[in-house]
Amino acid sequence: MTDIAKLEWRSVRKRFDGGAPVLDGLDLSVAAGRSLVIIGGSGQGKSVTIKVAMGLMQADAGQVLVDGQNINALGGKARRELFSRIGVLFQGAALFDSLSVWENVAFRLINADGVSRKDAKERAIEALGRVRLGAGVADSYPSSLSGGMQKRVGLARAVVTNPEILFFDEPTTGLDPITSAAINELIVDQVRGLGCTAVSITHDLASARTIGDQIAMLHDGKIVWTGSPAELDLTDNPYVRQFVDGRSLGPMTSAV
Amino acid sequence: MTAGVAALPAVFKPFRVIGHSTLAALRMVGSVGVFALRGLISVFTLPWFPQQFLRQLVAIGFFSLPVVGLTAIFTGAALGLNIYTGGGRFNAEQVMPQIVALGITRELGPVLAALMLAGRVSAAIAAEIGAMRATEQIDAMRTLSTDPFRYLVAPRLLAATLVLPLLTLVADIIGVAGGWLVAVRILDFNSTVYIRNTANFLQLWDVGSGLIKAAVFGFIVALMGCYHGYSANGGARGVGRATTHAVVSSAILIFASDYFLTTLFTRA
Numbered sequence: 267m268t269d270i271a272k273l274e275w276r277s278v279r280k281r282f283d284g285g286a287p288v289l290d291g292l293d294l295s296v297a298a299g300r301s302l303v304i305i306g307g308s309g310q311g312k313s314v315t316i317k318v319a320m321g322l323m324q325a326d327a328g329q330v331l332v333d334g335q336n337i338n339a340l341g342g343k344a345r346r347e348l349f350s351r352i353g354v355l356f357q358g359a360a361l362f363d364s365l366s367v368w369e370n371v372a373f374r375l376i377n378a379d380g381v382s383r384k385d386a387k388e389r390a391i392e393a394l395g396r397v398r399l400g401a402g403v404a405d406s407y408p409s410s411l412s413g414g415m416q417k418r419v420g421l422a423r424a425v426v427t428n429p430e431i432l433f434f435d436e437p438t439t440g441l442d443p444i445t446s447a448a449i450n451e452l453i454v455d456q457v458r459g460l461g462c463t464a465v466s467i468t469h470d471l472a473s474a475r476t477i478g479d480q481i482a483m484l485h486d487g488k489i490v491w492t493g494s495p496a497e498l499d500l501t502d503n504p505y506v507r508q509f510v511d512g513r514s515l516g517p518m519t520s521a522v
Numbered sequence: 523m524t525a526g527v528a529a530l531p532a533v534f535k536p537f538r539v540i541g542h543s544t545l546a547a548l549r550m551v552g553s554v555g556v557f558a559l560r561g562l563i564s565v566f567t568l569p570w571f572p573q574q575f576l577r578q579l580v581a582i583g584f585f586s587l588p589v590v591g592l593t594a595i596f597t598g599a600a601l602g603l604n605i606y607t608g609g610g611r612f613n614a615e616q617v618m619p620q621i622v623a624l625g626i627t628r629e630l631g632p633v634l635a636a637l638m639l640a641g642r643v644s645a646a647i648a649a650e651i652g653a654m655r656a657t658e659q660i661d662a663m664r665t666l667s668t669d670p671f672r673y674l675v676a677p678r679l680l681a682a683t684l685v686l687p688l689l690t691l692v693a694d695i696i697g698v699a700g701g702w703l704v705a706v707r708i709l710d711f712n713s714t715v716y717i718r719n720t721a722n723f724l725q726l727w728d729v730g731s732g733l734i735k736a737a738v739f740g741f742i743v744a745l746m747g748c749y750h751g752y753s754a755n756g757g758a759r760g761v762g763r764a765t766t767h768a769v770v771s772s773a774i775l776i777f778a779s780d781y782f783l784t785t786l787f788t789r790a
């Protein structure tokens with residue numbers, strides 16, 4: 267790879283409470299301005315992979331580098347500074363249900379950046395517009411929104427401060443195909459528009475093809491394949507073939 | 523691993539159980555201690571979230587007033603009747619006002635208010651924070667550059683610690699009033715004499731020591747709610763477990779610390 271990696275996992279290992287390792291020497295990287303999609307079966311550690319990269323979980327061994335800097339070696343202040351450069355859309359949107367929609371979107375602006383509530387609200391409404399939500403929803407509460415709208419609000423919250431790295435954890439899971447397509451489009455718009463680096467997780471191959479420049483397949487705590495979306499259909503890698511063709515027989519066995 | 527357990531002679535089994543639970547208890551004490559320390563540091567250092575603090579003050583304090591008041595008036599009344607009966611066995615019915623006042627202010631006011639708070643508030647805190655953990659809201663908050671200890675834990679610890687003494691003061695007044703009500707209405711005490719006896723007898727320290735206890739209990743209630751909520755895992759069942767643990771452990775810690783504080787205060 268000729269580009270400098272924006273984000274890189276080097277031999278990352280992680281296990282919980284003496285169980286089997288979830289990540290077992292994971293190597294992966296994504297170049298600046300590119301969009302990486304991680305695919306893999308349920309419980310294979312996809313969420314753990316990105317949580318380690320966000321600094322929400324500490325790896326047992328190995329390194330995670332952002333712009334060549336090991337994030338585990340960062341002190342409190344530098345770590346907070348790192349958080350200010352990332353945006354995350356969580357699996358279930360993870361909106362704060364005691365706060366209104368605009369307060370959710372403006373959460374970082376109000377609580378960490380010291381922006382006045384008035385200015386924060388303006389910026390929140392602007393961000394809601396970017397995900398095609400009108401100012402009308404700004405004062406409603408997350409529990410009154412549909413799943414698709416909650417994802418949009420989560421996306422607005424992730425992009426409102428124009429972060430350098432965006433993480434999307436299963437952005438389309440649980441949505442109907444039309445809403446999924448809309449969310450995928452919004453993701454592509456935001457990533458291209460902001461010129462930021464994106465790391466997404468999905469089970470949904472259509473989604474992976476739409477939002478990814480590069481696809482990586484995670485299995486047994488390691489990356490077993492990486493390639494472009496076009497290569498997904500051409501490779502004869504047995505893991506990818508089994509996943510793409512949706513067969514229960516193959517090198518991977520279902521947990522059920 | 524199961525083979526190893528099976529190979530162990532049955533006589534060792536109790537030791538195994540004792541060993542395991544001792545280790546688990548020590549681990550728990552350690553992690554609660556670390557949690558409490560982090561909570562205290564967040565209370566005493568910037569940034570603060572005053573809005574969250576005010577919100578908790580209302581949720582914990584104001585909305586607990588009815589339960590605390592009702593508990594206090596019935597307890598004061600029942601205590602009055604019992605002391606009157608007991609006092610009657612050596613012709614000392616007349617000390618009833620003094621003993622009621624002492625029992626309420628030093629012991630029952632703070633302990634009952636704290637127990638009501640354990641049921642109401644500790645459970646609610648554990649459920650709310652536990653649900654936030656289960657739905658990744660805590661993770662989300664961290665990625666939004668906001669420390670959940672400062673935003674969630676510190677305001678609750680501070681609010682409960684400050685507000686329980688106030689609730690206790692209310693419980694003291696209502697509890698003594700409960701005793702007075704029974705004395706005047708049922709036992710033919712003279713109202714003026716009852717009030718004068720109570721006022722002359724009570725020392726500032728009787729009330730003050732109760733309020734100090736209450737502050738400690740308030741901290742315990744919020745700490746247990748936050749700790750169990752924060753460490754909840756395993757979805758809805760995990761949140762349910764966290765709620766139960768928060769209430770049970772608050773109650774036990776309230777009784778235990780009550781004994782030790784009383785020892786300290788009665789010696790002083």
Ligand SMILES: Nc1ncnc2c1ncn2[C@@H]1O[C@H](COP(=O)(O)OP(=O)(O)OP(=O)(O)O)[C@@H](O)[C@H]1O
Nearest residue numbers: 282283288306307308309310311312313314315755
């Ligand atoms: N905080 C945690 N404590 C203990 N175990 C955990 C924790 N987080 C994840 N795990 C375990 O790590 C493994 C991988 O979890 P992860 O959530 O990363 O899977 P995933 O690939 O994202 O799956 P899904 O597609 O279902 O979201 C699972 O076995 C899970 O039980």
Ligand SMILES: [Mg+2]
Nearest residue numbers: 312313357435
């Ligand atoms: Mg996941």
